[in-house]
Amino acid sequence: MRPYFEKMKEFGRELKETQKKRTEENAKQIKEEEEKIAKEAEKIKEFGIPTEKINQRGQLTVFQRIEYLVDPGTFRPLHTFYNPADNKDCFTNVVDGLAKISGKWVVLIGFDNKYMAGAWVPGQPENIFRATDLAKRLNIPLVWLVNCSGVLLTEQEKFYAGRRGSGTTFFRHAELEQMGIPIIAGIFGTNPAGGGYQAISPTILIAHKDANMAVGGAGIVSGMSPKGKFDLETAEELIEIAKKYKEKPPGRVEIHYNETGFFRHVFDDEKEVLDCIKEYVKKLPAYDLDFFRVAKPKPPKFSSEDLYYLLPINQKRTYNFDEIIARLVDGSEHMEFRPDYGPEVYTGLAKVNGLLVGIIGNRQGLMPKNYPEYANYPGIGGKLYRQGLIKMNEFVTLCGRDRIPIIWFQDTTGIDVGDLAEKAELLGLGQSLIYSIQQTDIPMMLVVLRKGTAAAHYIMGGPTANRHNAFTLGTVCTEIYVMHGETAAVATYTRRLIKAKESGQPLEPIIEKMNELVKKYYDTSRPLFCAKLGLVDEIVSLKDIRTYMETFAEAVYQNPRSICPHHQMMLPRIIKG
């Protein structure tokens, strides 16, 4: 199949100086916003105890552990700003992402031992499940840096129990292991109770000499009968008992290395623990990617710096989506699927580091005359119409057949609406795309370049595709909402305006409410807000989009659960004709 893949059709054009000059201000604005996000990201390193104090205790912080452990420059953070429970002193108290260790991609996650010795906190289970789901979707190993003091006792009701509480992690670990996905854990510090299960549920346990893990901790002072409340007398009694209470935490190395053997290895130095993790990852199976490559890797022909000039931060401004993709795929080459059909959507095959991927995205700008064919109004990019929906259904289904992972790009204002759209079956076609995605069982990733709106955000490989979407990236231009705030204000308040007008009441109070709603939609659709709620898994700079695409493609092909030989693929032949 070399004739199909080695050299595909080139697309895209060099950015002219006049174009660059015209969009210089846009580039500057985007970079300023990216700098703000980067500064915010640094703040997570300041939660809890200062790094120096942790180091003085002979420990490394989770950030230092990650830096030592991963192959240089390969950590792809995810969930940096994720804080669904709106914690004030921390976010989710775990740090995670994709990383290469000993040349292999893994999902890496660790407790932040700077805050409450790596305690369980509200919102954390959801972060952990995203990591375990990622390992499951990509079929790659999970590496844990366990340093978990257990439940943050003052807030246990928010996360200890329930279907998606902290204990669910252990079932997720068992599920991964049932699927043949190993979990390699470095164990540091004190890990009682919940921390004990965090430590025992992985596959291989590599411990630091001062680590311990146990069913229960040493912090529970026994010998006091419950009295229903505390008072001064009880407090004085507690002080006396606790002063004398000198028990060492249970489950130390003497027990779990010497006696039970749960700890496979023990080391004096934290770096030795991390080195041992690297050795274990070396033992894990992984394809040499050349097995799956369709061509030699090559960078895009055009610089990713161009993206700053091509993607308008002004949401109303249209742009050429094909030029964006030409900056993100090998050689700026592609095989476009059905270019003469469904012009509002791009679908095509491309290579990322020599590996075949499907690309789907919203085109922007005015559509050709008499499109959509079923309506008497013009078509605009960002919207989805009948042909585009049919085309995406076809492309997704064929990618599924050919086992080609899909990278989605969204900048959408939604699916076309109205009776003409309904007659054109758009409601059914939208759900059909959901069905098409669901029946593929191939990994997907999404970049919300700018807008993710309404049902289009769901159906175009959105995070709602839980079983397929591995992760979702946002940019500083990302906005996600069910509809634009002004549309929502019109929908919510027009009737009240009419009633007020008819009854001679002042309109101003209603107008004020409308503007408040518009502001609320604006505030709750900003990139950082989306990242905080997990509507996207990470905000990345435009120049890092390609980096994450490379990671995704390589991770997908490292341990695929199914293979379609290149010479048995149908999509390239259907495109060529």
Added chain:
Amino acid sequence: MAEEIRAPMAGKILQVNISAGDKVQEDDELFVIEAMKMENPIYAPISGTVKEVKVKEGDKVEEDDLLAIIE
């Protein structure tokens, strides 16, 4: 050879980036038209000299209205 630049759809002229006598390159942005709630740039289909500009900012245009002529 004169090339007529026409409005691809009805809308409002948001920006006029050229004047008569200007030299333009292919793909230079000549106008921005607001239509369907979006700001749509109109690019030069050829390189040449602007012979005439028929619209100004704020003008409402219909589909196919003549916007400019390039020679």
